[in-house]
Amino acid sequence: xxxxxxxxxxxxxxxxxxxxxxxxxxxxxxxxxxxxxxxxxxxxxxxxxxxxxxxxxxxxxxxxxxxxxxxxxxxxxxxxxxxxxxxxxxxxxxxxxxxxxxxxxxxxxxxxxxxxxxxxxxxxxxxxxxxxxxxxxxxxxxxxxxxxxxxxxxxxxxxxxxxxxxxxxxxxxxxxxxxxxxxxxxxxxxxxxxxxxxxxxxxxxxxxxxxxxxxxxxxxxxxxxxxxxxxxxxxxxxxxxxxxxxxxxxxxxxxxxxxxxxxxxxxxxxxxxxxxxxxxxxxxxxxxxxxxxxxxxxxxxxxxxxxxxxxxxxxxxxxxxxxxxxxxxxxxxxxxxxxxxxxxxxxxxxxxx
Numbered sequence: 001x002x003x004x005x006x007x008x009x010x011x012x013x014x015x016x017x018x019x020x021x022x023x024x025x026x027x028x029x030x031x032x033x034x035x036x037x038x039x040x041x042x043x044x045x046x047x048x049x050x051x052x053x054x055x056x057x058x059x060x061x062x063x064x065x066x067x068x069x070x071x072x073x074x075x076x077x078x079x080x081x082x083x084x085x086x087x088x089x090x091x092x093x094x095x096x097x098x099x100x101x102x103x104x105x106x107x108x109x110x111x112x113x114x115x116x117x118x119x120x121x122x123x124x125x126x127x128x129x130x131x132x133x134x135x136x137x138x139x140x141x142x143x144x145x146x147x148x149x150x151x152x153x154x155x156x157x158x159x160x161x162x163x164x165x166x167x168x169x170x171x172x173x174x175x176x177x178x179x180x181x182x183x184x185x186x187x188x189x190x191x192x193x194x195x196x197x198x199x200x201x202x203x204x205x206x207x208x209x210x211x212x213x214x215x216x217x218x219x220x221x222x223x224x225x226x227x228x229x230x231x232x233x234x235x236x237x238x239x240x241x242x243x244x245x246x247x248x249x250x251x252x253x254x255x256x257x258x259x260x261x262x263x264x265x266x267x268x269x270x271x272x273x274x275x276x277x278x279x280x281x282x283x284x285x286x287x288x289x290x291x292x293x294x295x296x297x298x299x300x301x302x303x304x305x306x307x308x309x310x311x312x313x314x315x316x317x318x319x320x321x322x323x324x325x326x327x328x329x330x331x332x333x334x335x336x337x338x339x340x341x342x343x344x345x346x347x348x349x350x351x352x353x
Contacts (some may be wrong), residue, residue: 001335003347007040008128008331012324015121033124034111041107041136042100045348048138049340055095061086080173081141096350102144102174106136109150113297116154118308122320123300129331130239131296137344142293145171145178150297157263161189180291184273188266236289240274240281242330243292246299247271249306256309270298 011033061082069082081102088097110131114123136143152167164185171178250257250271258264274295281288303323310316335341 001345001347003040004133004331004335004344007037007132008125008328011121011124011128015119015125030111030115034107037132038100038103038107039351040349041132042103043096043350044099044137045096045350045353047344047347048140049343050138050140051343054140058082058085058089061089078141078174078176080170081144081175093350099140102140102147103136105144105174106147106150109147109152112154113150113300114304116157117301117304119304119320122307122323123304125324126300126303126327127296129327129334130242131293131300133331133344134334135293135296139293142175142177142290145175146293146296147171148174149178149181149294153297156185156188157266159189159262161185177290178294181294184266184269187269236281236285236292237278239296240277240288240292242299243274243295244278246302247274250298250302253306253309257305260308261305267298267302270295274298 014029064086066086069079069086081098084101085095085098088094088101110124110127114120114127117123131146135146148167148171152164152171155161155163155167165182168178168181168185171181247270250267254264254268257267274292277288277292277295281292307316307320310319335345
């Protein structure tokens with residue numbers, strides 16, 4: 001557990017320290033800590049719930065030529081990750097290099113989001129317990145997709161929708177669920193004036209979704225909807241609730257946010273969708289759990305901005321300490337009582353084998 005607590009406490013103590021680096025030093029600090037996270041995530045050994053699944057499910061790549069990768073099967077198996085894994089198996093060290101590449105994509109997106117926040121270290125700390133430790137170290141393909149989405153969110157916050165759509169496309173190459181973020185970009189960049197516009201958009205989105213996932217729809221329906229007993233995410237409600245809490249905080253300070261930031265509409269969309277996800281999490285927990293992963297970055301943005309809206313310094317400090325306590329408690333509970341946290345313990349790294 002020591003490694004996981006160090007991942008959380010190092011940026012927390014650096015942020016709470018009265019001494020602040022100036023000049024070029026902060027950039028060096030971000031680079032070094034980012035590199036530290038990439039090594040911890042990318043070179044992990046037998047850590048994460050899907051470790052053996054990745055090795056078994058992609059063992060077929062060892063006997064495949066690169067020219068044969070561009071097939072119907074490989075495209076539906078997330079061609080971006082397939083190429084990365086194939087290259088890693090043929091020329092590098094297999095799963096470790098693939099994990100390292102995916103970790104680099106994820107951390108690049110995460111740090112870009114955090115550095116754009118008014119309290120960067122707070123955003124980073126809040127990402128560690130679940131987004132970094134659980135998602136990045138457990139869901140390799142989707143973590144890479146989330147990394148692309150986080151990179152694109154910074155562009156979307158600046159009103160550069162095209163760059164966001166490019167990131168969605170790159171994310172799709174690693175995990176098809178990145179398509180769920182397409183409506184967010186559309187709703188943020190366009191004003192739907194009537195029901196007809198909304199229905200036309202949903203029709204287009206539905207056709208694109210089924211076109212990309214046609215051969216996997218039955219699999220998704222069976223395991224994520226019909227067979228809920230076999231694929232239920234026990235922690236889905238808690239994780240969705242974390243998004244709901246941040247959504248509630250945002251909606252409370254929405255007016256103050258609109259006066260300071262131009263992207264209030266974006267986080268309103270995130271907040272409303274998160275509230276809708278809560279009741280659905282009781283019905284199709286696994287589906288909602290995977291969708292909610294893309295909404296976790298809202299926690300980093302909202303909780304790191306909210307202190308700016310609290311005028312009283314005592315209340316502002318109390319808010320920050322309360323949020324830190326909440327996320328520390330979340331990590332403690334997951335490490336000690338999580339149903340699948342044993343797959344993360346003890347932490348092992350290729351460099352220490």
